[in-house]
Amino acid sequence: MFTVIKPMRGPKFKNEVARYPGGENIKRCFACGTCTLSCPVSEAESNYSPRRVIHKILLGLKDEVLSSDEIWYCMTCYRCQVRCPQDVKYPEIMRVLRQMALEQGYVKSEFVDAMKEIEKVTQDIRRKILKRFIEKRESITEKDIREIISLSDKIQP
Amino acid sequence: MIIKKIKTTAKDLLTDGSVSLIIGYGINGPGDVTPVFIKDPDDVEKLVWNDQCYYNLIRYLSDRDFIEQNNGSIGIIIKGCDQKSLKVLLSESQVNRDKIKVIGVTCKGLMDSDGNVLAKCEACDVVYPDKDFCDVIIGEEVKKKEKEKDFSDIDEIDSMDLPDRKKFWDNFFERCLRCYACRNICPLCYCKECIMDQHNPQWVLPSASVVGNRLFHIVRAYHLTGRCVDCGECERVCPIGMPLRKINRKIIKVVKERFDFESGKDQEQKSPLTRYRENDSEDFII
């Protein structure tokens, strides 16, 4: 665990984010943790925590946030935004960060297009698994799902 | 020798008029030690000091009748255990401290008639009267013996089962004459009209029946809760030899364990029945 020295002055990262539409309420967050708890991604990926991303923005750790891969995890399911008591719109903030990362050269544009690809394929696999499960009607374990995924390259889209 | 110092101190106090009476220990006709009251300086010779000076002379300071008769300032010779009962009396504002001169004499333990040390002296935890309480200290200072109080005889009675325990005490209650010597010798029993003598309402059966005697001893022990300093006089004077110290020390044990209080140590603190703590034990309450 290392310590982070907080930069003294200069344009605040959080004000930058707050200027974009959807990022207005970021400063209202009082770190209650509801977003992390309602996020399906954080269930799978244990050290991904939307609360920590917001906290880093507020602390102004611009490079660490924009260069991190965390901002790409969000599946924009909007459950956190519905549940947040202070009306912080986390998915919108992720959209803003992705835009800033692109504009300020942290990632290349192909990377953003690729994101759409990944989106499509994962959705497709998810649909297949669900279809298989609904046919069989009895419970399905993680092993079955892994097996389906490994066969998926054989299944035509 | 201690007795010489006592006599000179008594003589000086009487002559310079700072006291009008000295209460001490003397000898009666057949040669037993008896309390003696000296008013004029040359009677000082009557004073004695040996290991038979049982009496707790503090009893006379709380006796209204006695104080009426001798209302001047009084000099009194006390041992360690007597001093504790004086402190209890002071905490209950029964004795006017400036009207008494306390002559504390160190005592190495009293002997009974056939020469072994009294049980109460074995257990005594204060050997010399403390300096800042007494006006005069006679005899060299003996270090205070820190000693855990031994309640083994009490535990032995507690361990009996109910009928035996009842028989053990009823054996004495059948013989108790209700002569009230145990009440009247005790310095802490100074009520103007004792509960036992009250008829309207009549609290306890006045006659010498087993039930009446048992309740008398329960009330007496209850009224000494957190006050009795175990000076042992009540047991000594009882004509039928009832083990009264076993009763008093049972209450002293309960008060020590449950209220963490020892009587006679602090002049300001009265019996723990006038105080409470939020977390007092209530295991016996449903």
Next chain:
Amino acid sequence: MNKRILVIGGGIGGVQAGLDLAQMGIKVTLVEAKPSIGGRMAQLDKTFPTNDCSTCILSPKLYELASHPNVDIFSYSTLDKVDKKENGFQARIRKKARFVNEEKCTACGLCSEKCPVKIPDLFNKEITTTKCISIPYAQAVPAVYKIDKKHCLYFSKGKCGICQKVCTAGAIDYEQKDTIETIDFDAIIVAAGAEEYTPRIRPEYGFGIYDNVVTSIEYERILSASGPTGGHIIRPSDKTAPGSIAFIQCVGSRDISSGNYAYCSSYCCMQATKDAIITREHDQNACSTIFYIDIRAFGKDFDKFVDRAQSEYNVKYIKSRISEIIEKPKTKNLAIKYITPDGRINTKEFELVVLSVGIRIPDQIKELMTELGVKLSEYGFCPCDAFEPGITNVDGIYVCGTLMGPMDIPETVMSASAAASMAARGLLSPEISSEIIKEKPAEIAIEEKYLKIGVVVCHCGVNIGSVVDVPEVVKFAGSFRNVVFADELIYACSRDSIKYIIDKIKEHDLTRFIMASCSPRTHETLFKSALEEAGLNKYLMQMTNIRDQCSWVHQDNHEEATEKAKDLVCMAVGRSRYLQPLHELDSEVNKACLVIGGGIAGMMSALFIADNGFRAFLVEKDTELGGNLLKINYTLEEKNISWLLGKIRERVQEHPLIDVCLNTEIREIKGYVGNFTTNLTSGKEERNIEHGAVIVATGGREHETESYGYRDESYVVTQREFETMLLNKNPMLKYAHTVAMIQCVDSRESDKNYCSRVCCGEMVKNILQLKNDYPDKDVYVLYRDIRTYGMLEPYYTQARKTGALFFRYDIENKPVIQKEENGEFIITVYDEILRRYIKLRAQLIVLSVGIDPLETNDQLARMLKVPLNEDGFFHEAHVKLRPVDFATAGIFVSGLAHGPKYINESVSQAIAAASRALTIITKDKIRSEAHTAVINEVRCTGCGFCVDVCAYNAIEIDKEKNIAAVNTLMCKGCGSCAATCLSGAVDLSGFTNKQLIQEFQELFL
């Protein structure tokens, strides 16, 4: 002006306001919508932080109000119309039909037993059902049954009518109609209270979907011994005892997105803690977990309560707001995901979940307020400014309780007393005494009369008669010597029975009277007034309970019940032989009040005593009035405190009835309630003043701290110093680009284990002021819990919006400050979200240091013989229901002397103290208890045992004679002294040793 005030709402607020006004001699009409008064407090099982049983401390107040001659209670009634008159109001009150005659109903419960229709039990939050004809709970006041018209078969289908057939008192009356009364009032106090927020708006918590998710008020009913489950904690789904219980905080509070609930409801954290403790007391292996955002234990002894919950009752506190609850279908358990202290996500199954719901103003109360013309805030509450809490925009209408904003019971009681003294202004004057003098025939002296005892045994309809053979008991009663008259009555408490009793007393020239019937707690005053009318001293009556404690509890064994009834009568006869006539003693009251301390609390108390027409002595040891308020420039609501303070000081100094004594010390206070004499010294000259009551408003002081290098660093300041720096734009601010604030400095730790309540509010105020003047400065706040409770929460949100950053630190891991050569500070603190230590750079550090009691408190406490609590603040009589009184009569406390609080709370408490003092000094004479201690001077040895055990300082040892003496005015008649006296010298009149002994001795003769 007919001196009558309308109180809307029968909760604890309305009851307290009504009681205070009645005791000041003003007529009160109390309108309550529900069938019985007591409000939401009657639904609570226990109250924090003392775990008193709620009904135990509430019902005496309800009985006192119901039996007070100045008070008429309109229960089950609504207000049709209220219109403003030139000097008051006129209200049309509709008393809805209960279909039960209030006079006749004896609450025997037979109708409810036989009623075939079950309806949801609103009082128990519909956990169980109750009958169509019912009373909310056993100890309801007024204890009169009510028929629910909608469900009653008689009204819907025209058949049934069983209850009328069964009722022996003939109280059921289907034709009863609503009655309307139009009454004029001088003022109105609205104490309508609030209701719980129903968490349907947050469906993710599964309320109404999963069985085992209940709200906190439902859980109170489950915990309550008189509740549907008889106090056994069972979960709704399968009625088993839950092993693990989760409490979820801030449901419907601090929640902007799900509706207009941005405020914090103030008491839910403590209610959850109390429920968790009581759960553990009921069931040793049930363990509770409380999921919270900030634990808001800001009141007196609250932090100690939370610590005890963790240490003795192993309640776990986890800082994590819950996002959703999922029910496991098979076991009906509830899975909850939460963040553990070290940042991991964890799921745990709980058998029961309690949602700590916030409060909101119900719509019909909003309509009532708009009809009255009172403006409400955006959240539906009725806000008042700091220096006039309770006063609304409409002249003559006052507000108190949760209608003003979320608050706990003590604050409600204080605001209710305050509203009472505000509403009473102009109606009181020293000339008219507020006592109630009933004319009654001269009392016959019975001393030389022969002992003649009369016994009446009551059937109480079938309640006694059906189990106890009453004629047999009457014959038995007649067999006693001295019993010259014995008879039976069907309903002894009915009008004509009372007349019959009065005639019999006169006819047989009785000197003692025994009533064998129901409980003295409810009917003693009724029969005593009968004796008075017959010219017999009312204390010559002895009641014995052969209903609630005999016939009702031995129904299946008639001859044992009869045997017991005979014994009870025998005991009553035994005791009555030794009853003596007793009289309440009256003593003159000096109609003035001493206020100690000239701070804002003292000034407001003095002002409201004087405004009500009574003299006040305001004693202040400094050279000017104002106290701590002189050092405060603005608050969150009031922008210019010094201007407001100046106005109040002016009003105090010019008020003809306030005698301001500056740089004056109190040397000695002697006397007792109604008759205090105080010796004041100012410099050389001395002065004695006479007064009837004392208000302690000596205030508090800022805590001097040594931590974080405050002593020797000029750039480490306290919040108050920072406020003055902001006010006069101190040049030091130029260098402070980043300001770091540290909360709970030296507070909530070993020797100072209490929260000073105001520091979070001050911190937010200073941040807003700083960001307003210097928008580009940074602010970090290092806190343990942000306790901006109630209406302060929106300001906390604003503070975050200005960009201030909040870091939570733990008591074991305090922030560390190092100073660099260039004068800047590096603050190292562990950030639990990042799970890393971070270093913050700041040029100025502001410490929130909290409030300490004055050192002079214990000297004044000893002078007034009133207690201090563990932390050194003055200890009030009862933390919940008597927060302004001391146990010793006639002495009251307000302001910081009672404990840390905000300015508006101090002002509210100060006006409440004035109102409590007025209940005494408005009387010509004070009536003392009749049962007081009596000293037998022959037996008293002056040992002082009785003095130590007297909680009311009513007994003292007279120095010369060394004999105890009782001040009958202060004595409350508890008898502790009589029980402690070793020589039986002290006795309690009315419960003397002889009477108690004779009561059981008669059994064995």
Next chain:
Amino acid sequence: MDMLILNKHELIDNIKSLFKDYEIVGPSQLDGKLYFRPVKSMDEVVWDFVNPVNNIKDFFFPPSQVLYELRQDRIKAFEPDTKKKRIILFAKSCDTRALNLLDKLFIGDYKDTSYTARRETTTIIGLSCLEPADRCFCISLGGGPFATKGMDVSISPVRKDKFLLHILTDKGKDIIAEQGTRPEREELSLTEALKQKAEEAIKRKINIPSDFFEKFDSDYWKGVSQACIKCGICTYLCPACHCFDIIDEGYFRIRCWDTCSSDTFTKMAAGEDHRKQKYKKYRQRIYHKFQYYKENFGEIACVGCGRCTTYCPVKMDIVEIVNNS
């Protein structure tokens, strides 16, 4: 008046034979102290002893005795059950002489029913006192270690196991079987020698000064009685003291011993008590024994057994007090 000589085991057999139809009371040890109390067999009885703590007065005038039971509707008198006759064994001469004093009071012009019933059904076998204690002074009051006043049968030691029985009353005759040998002069002189030796052993003499009654108002009594703690030991243990009080306990009317030193002794209805001070109480005890009883019944109500000095908690010696008054 016939005498006979018996040796020890003959005497024991004689007494044993009485156990069947008599209730035997004798001096026996209990918890290290000697009491007169009912005994089951002869080996419980102690032969050589100085006076026990209690005395035979207890068996005629008990410490507490129920007189009546008063109910709302009926009164029931209690009679002592004297079906079984009783024998008091080895009473010393001072106790029996004191009993004689009590007879003067209880069987005087008014006969106390329970006392008289008990007195008639009890036979007293006295034992002469060989080694009187150093506090005894019975001689100076007309008694003596070998005196026989108040006994039905007196037993005096002759030689180690030889006893001289002296049958004094008819009751005595019924219980002693005709056996043993007639006393020889030589045995009589041996007993006489023992009597002389016992009488010299008593050194303490009580002599009441002539102006005893005039000293009533002197301050002497204040000085002397200062040590007294007003307990009841001296009166309760004194064989001659006979004051009693009638009290109600619930529905029983009870006669129980009273002591002039108690606070309630002369306390009257309204609390008035003309013997409130301690010295008046102590003076009353002395004058009642040595003056008033003598005026009323002709004898001093003290038999010199020394119990009051032995058991007094503060060791006040009655002999010294009376002599120097």
Next chain:
Amino acid sequence: MSRSHFDSGEKVKKKLKIIGFLCNWCSYAGADLAGTSRLQYPADIRIIRVPCSGRMNPLLVLKCLQEGADGVLVSGCHPGDCHYQEGNYYVRRRMLILKNLLEYFGIDKRRFHMSWVSASEGAKWADVVKKVVEDVRDACEEEVKTAG
């Protein structure tokens, strides 16, 4: 000759006589609530109302037992609930000493009970009475067995 059947071997009567001293503000109210809720309990207890459990002098309990009561119950408010602030704290200490003394002298400790019953604990009051009556009955039977 003492007639309280403390000591006499009298056969245990079917109907015991137990005296209950109840504090007016909590326990008496709790007993009333047991009545209004129609909770049945044995009829051996006779209730005497005292202003506060703090009024109870141990001598009253002793006098009760001496007069012939089979058992005594003293019931008051839970600590902290006392209407007179501290009454129940003091009586708790007094009765602890009395309990120890009674036991020490061989009086069966089941003859004297203390309980805290609040105004809303009607059910608890019924249970307390049942337990006390059962205890006192056992104590009497045992007493008769050993004395007989």
